[in-house]
Amino acid sequence: MKHPATRNTIYAEEARVLEQHARPAAQFVMKFHAPQVAAHAQPGNFIHLQCDPGILMRRPMSIMRAERNSNSIEILYKVHGEGTRLLAQRKPGDIVPLLGPIGVPFKLAGYRKFPLLIGGGVGIPPMVFLAEHIHKSSPGIRPFAILGSEIPFPFQSRPSQIMLKDLPGDVIATMPLLDDWGIPCRLTSLQGYPGCYSGYVTDLARAWLDNRDYVSPDDVQAVIHDVMRHRVLLSYEAEADGVTVDQLIDRLLDRVPVP
Numbered sequence: 001m002k003h004p005a006t007r008n009t010i011y012a013e014e015a016r017v018l019e020q021h022a023r024p025a026a027q028f029v030m031k032f033h034a035p036q037v038a039a040h041a042q043p044g045n046f047i048h049l050q051c052d053p054g055i056l057m058r059r060p061m062s063i064m065r066a067e068r069n070s071n072s073i074e075i076l077y078k079v080h081g082e083g084t085r086l087l088a089q090r091k092p093g094d095i096v097p098l099l100g101p102i103g104v105p106f107k108l109a110g111y112r113k114f115p116l117l118i119g120g121g122v123g124i125p126p127m128v129f130l131a132e133h134i135h136k137s138s139p140g141i142r143p144f145a146i147l148g149s150e151i152p153f154p155f156q157s158r159p160s161q162i163m164l165k166d167l168p169g170d171v172i173a174t175m176p177l178l179d180d181w182g183i184p185c186r187l188t189s190l191q192g193y194p195g196c197y198s199g200y201v202t203d204l205a206r207a208w209l210d211n212r213d214y215v216s217p218d219d220v221q222a223v224i225h226d227v228m229r230h231r232v233l234l235s236y237e238a239e240a241d242g243v244t245v246d247q248l249i250d251r252l253l254d255r256v257p258v259p
Contacts, residue, residue, distance in 0.1 A: 047100030
């Protein structure tokens with residue numbers, strides 16, 4: 001029996017810490033020298049890393065950026081427990097064992113003209129990776145990113161230089177990195193941060209979609225493959241039978257009645 005195409009795509013690396021930057025609310029951005037993972041990582045992938053030599057159980061971390069030219073990857077994490085507390089103490093030059101890239105990536109081509117990227121909290125790093133991929137690989141595609149957080153954002157927000165119609169005029173806070181790439185981005189929170197939309201990411205998405213205040217079943221079906229694709233793990237039997245994740249999602253859509 002033929003092995004699935006996903007075999008031999010996860011690499012074990014002794015990654016070297018290049019940078020470690022503290023952000024508000026015990027958040028950290030960490031950069032590694034990890035050539036194999038950097039060369040093969042795609043938006044939506046993650047790594048399993050060993051936080052400390054004394055802790056054997058690895059932690060999953062979404063990849064936020066991957067630079068093949070510099071053989072480096074970046075992650076964003078928040079200290080929550082002993083493992084990440086020790087990870088936050090790592091210094092440049094330290095070695096961190098990791099496995100990756102892991103997971104089914106997002107759609108990598110064939111985008112709609114105006115894709116909507118939504119991420120809150122730990123969902124921010126994959127959206128940054130995807131936004132950069134679209135920016136570099138798909139000229140003419142204009143994504144719009146909505147990022148949310150109920151703790152201080154892990155970057156210094158600023159007023160966007162990219163104006164958007166159909167949004168409240170006072171919602172102007174953006175992630176500088178995306179703004180510099182020319183990608184429209186807006187921030188949401190219930191904490192009253194300046195320039196942010198007061199609500200959830202889904203609330204602002206509803207306000208933007210066709211300038212409507214509701215979401216239709218067609219809206220859900222239009223994004224469900226991209227939202228669910230990386231969350232579904234096929235059994236070995238399904239892979240051997242040639243079943244794809246998209247086919248499985250289609251079957252589920254056929255069986256679930258539209259409200």
